[in-house]
Amino acid sequence: MKIPRVVALVAAAVIGTGAAVAGVVTTAAAAPAGTVLCDQYASTPSPDGRYIVQNNRWGSSTQQCITVTNGGFTLSTSNANVPTNGAPASYPSIYWGCHYGNCTPNFNPIQANTAAFAGISSSVSMSYVNSGQWNASYDVWFDPTPRRDGQNTGAELMVWMNKLGSIQPIGSKVATVTLAGGTWDVWFGNIGWNVVSYVRTSPTTTLNSSVSTFYDDMVSRGYAQRSWYLTSIQAGFEPWTNGTGLAVTGFSVSTGGSNPTPPPTTTPPPTTTPPPAGSGCTATYTTTQSWDGGFTADVTVRNTGGSSTRGWVVTWNYPTQRVTNGWNATVTQSGTAVRAVNAAHNGTIAPNGTTTFGLQGAGTATTPTLTCTAS
Numbered sequence: 001m002k003i004p005r006v007v008a009l010v011a012a013a014v015i016g017t018g019a020a021v022a023g024v025v026t027t028a029a030a031a032p033a034g035t036v037l038c039d040q041y042a043s044t045p046s047p048d049g050r051y052i053v054q055n056n057r058w059g060s061s062t063q064q065c066i067t068v069t070n071g072g073f074t075l076s077t078s079n080a081n082v083p084t085n086g087a088p089a090s091y092p093s094i095y096w097g098c099h100y101g102n103c104t105p106n107f108n109p110i111q112a113n114t115a116a117f118a119g120i121s122s123s124v125s126m127s128y129v130n131s132g133q134w135n136a137s138y139d140v141w142f143d144p145t146p147r148r149d150g151q152n153t154g155a156e157l158m159v160w161m162n163k164l165g166s167i168q169p170i171g172s173k174v175a176t177v178t179l180a181g182g183t184w185d186v187w188f189g190n191i192g193w194n195v196v197s198y199v200r201t202s203p204t205t206t207l208n209s210s211v212s213t214f215y216d217d218m219v220s221r222g223y224a225q226r227s228w229y230l231t232s233i234q235a236g237f238e239p240w241t242n243g244t245g246l247a248v249t250g251f252s253v254s255t256g257g258s259n260p261t262p263p264p265t266t267t268p269p270p271t272t273t274p275p276p277a278g279s280g281c282t283a284t285y286t287t288t289q290s291w292d293g294g295f296t297a298d299v300t301v302r303n304t305g306g307s308s309t310r311g312w313v314v315t316w317n318y319p320t321q322r323v324t325n326g327w328n329a330t331v332t333q334s335g336t337a338v339r340a341v342n343a344a345h346n347g348t349i350a351p352n353g354t355t356t357f358g359l360q361g362a363g364t365a366t367t368p369t370l371t372c373t374a375s
Contacts (some may be wrong), residue, residue, distance in 0.1 A: 031068050036076065038065040043102060046072070046094060051251060052104055053094045056236075060089035071125070072235070072248030080239040084133055084166050086291035093139070093236025096122075096253040101149035109146035109229035112215060117230060119256025123208040124235040125249045126161060132242025133165025138207055139234040140214075144345070146229045153327045154228040155194040157214055159184075162203035167240060169197035176201070177217060180209035186217070191289065191296060192327045192358035194223045280304040281349070281374040283314045287365045288358070294324075295365035298358045299340065301372060303349040309374040311347040314340040316370045321363035329357035338368075349374075 031044040031053070043054035046068065053073050057064045062079040072094045080089035096104050110117045126136050138159040143152040158169065171189020177198075178184075184198040196218050211230065218224040233253055237246045282302045289296040303309050314329075316338050323333045329340040346355040 033068055033070045035068040036065055037068070038063070038077070044068065045104075050104065051094050051096050051253075052099070052102060054099065054102075055090070055092055057090040057092070059087045062089065064090055064092065066092045069247070069249070071250040074247040075237060075239070075243050075245065078132070078239050078243040078246075080132070080243055081241050083292070084240050087294070088134075088167075088238035088240050091137075091139075091234075091236050091238050093234045094248055094251045095232050095234035097141070097230070097232030097234075098148040099232055099234070103148060109143070109148065109231050111146075111227065111229050112142065112212075112219075112224075113226040116255065118210070118212055120212070120230070120233075120253065121208070121210040121256070122233050122235075122251075122253045123206075124161075124251050125206045126235075127205065127245075127247045127249050128162055128164070128203075129243070129245040130164070132239060132244075133167055134237050134239040134241075134243045134246065135163040135167060136161045136237055136246070137235075139232075139236070140211055141231045141234075142215075142224060142228040143231050144225075144228055147231055151193075151325055151327050152231055153193045155196060155218060155224045157211075157218060157224075158195065158197040159207065159214060160197060160199040161205070161207055162200070165240065169199060170195040171197075174221070179217060180207065180213050186221075188221070188223060192298070194218075196221075196223050281309065281312050281372040283370040283372040285316070285367055285370055287367065290365040294360065294362050295321075296358060296360045297365070298356055299329075299370065300354050300356045301342075301349065302354045303351055303374065305374060306351055308351065308353075309347065309349045312342050312349070312372060312374040314370055314372050316368040318361070318363070318366075318368065321361045321366065323359055323361050325360040327358050328355070329359075331357070331359050 030047050030049040033047050037055045040057045043052050046053055047070050053068050055066050060080055060082055063077055065077040066073045067076040075092055082089050097107050124138055140157040141152045142154040144154050169187040171187050173185050174188045175186040183201045187197040189195045235248050235251050282304055284300045286298050287295055288298050301312055317336045318338055319336055323331050328343050331340045349355055
């Protein structure tokens with residue numbers, strides 16, 4: 001996030017996730033050490049060809065460049081300068097898995113209730129600078145489906161190995177635990193998907209752990225499900241100001257010798273046609289986050305008819321805003337007209353029942369008038 005890593009007002013943003021994917025650049029061959037990436041969403045295979053290194057400057061227009069190394073990358077130029085009560089400027093990172101359709105070789109999403117998932121471990125080492133405001137984060141994404149592109153909607157696991165400055169994770173602190181050889185403050189929030197952050201109480205430059213160590217704790221707290229799929233493991237930095245010189249000096253993922261089988265083919269969201277007369281629904285719009293130049297919102301759809309819906313469509317106008325991302329619905333925009341169509345899993349709503357979808361937008365947050373139709 002990634003997403004376009006959607007943000008929280010006093011929080012770390014969702015990494016790559018809230019980010020748009022236009023402009024992604026991936027070379028056909030592995031990049032040699034010393035390759036410099038400066039384009040906003042530039043990416044390239046790592047020198048060993050196993051991972052992908054990405055600049056991912058999704059939250060700022062200031063210059064940022066990363067230099068590819070044999071172990072990962074160095075943030076060689078960072079002019080980040082965004083308020084610490086909003087989103088970070090970027091998430092330069094190295095990853096294994098899929099990020100908006102850009103996948104490492106032979107990767108298939110891995111369900112968390114399988115032996116293949118239990119065998120996955122990762123190792124990362126980092127070096128830091130004593131200037132700026134930033135976090136050093138190991139980031140793992142999960143989705144209810146074996147998703148290879150688009151925004152994940154299950155959970156985001158963030159492991160903060162270090163941070164500098166007046167920044168904090170999404171949501172609020174809920175616990176302190178001892179895992180993977182360290183003590184961590186646990187933070188939880190939801191921005192359309194669960195964000196669970198483990199913030200080390202004393203900084204570390206290395207982490208070597210099975211993914212299930214942290215995920216088991218998430219599941220035990222009700223923040224994740226065994227049926228969900230791991231879609232990527234990422235390591236990098238979220239800078240708010242400066243950050244030049246931060247580096248991932250080593251990154252590796254081990255699958256324990258297990259080769260996950262390809263996931264089942266999923267059915268794409270249906271195209272919903274206008275419903276027959278007599279069906280009914282309402283939609284309520286709530287701005288959940290806002291910052292200079294962007295916002296997130298939730299829309300709650302309620303079935304006002306006497307029988308279960310088979311599908312629904314919500315429409316509205318954004319006079320000056322632009323949709324950049326959506327989850328739990330297919331959200332499209334043509335000019336000022338915005339249209340949200342139910343996802344495959346939430347088209348059926350019982351009488352007086354509700355479902356919720358979310359979106360991220362660019363521009364100033366407003367509350368539009370919604371029209372809802374159901375079939």
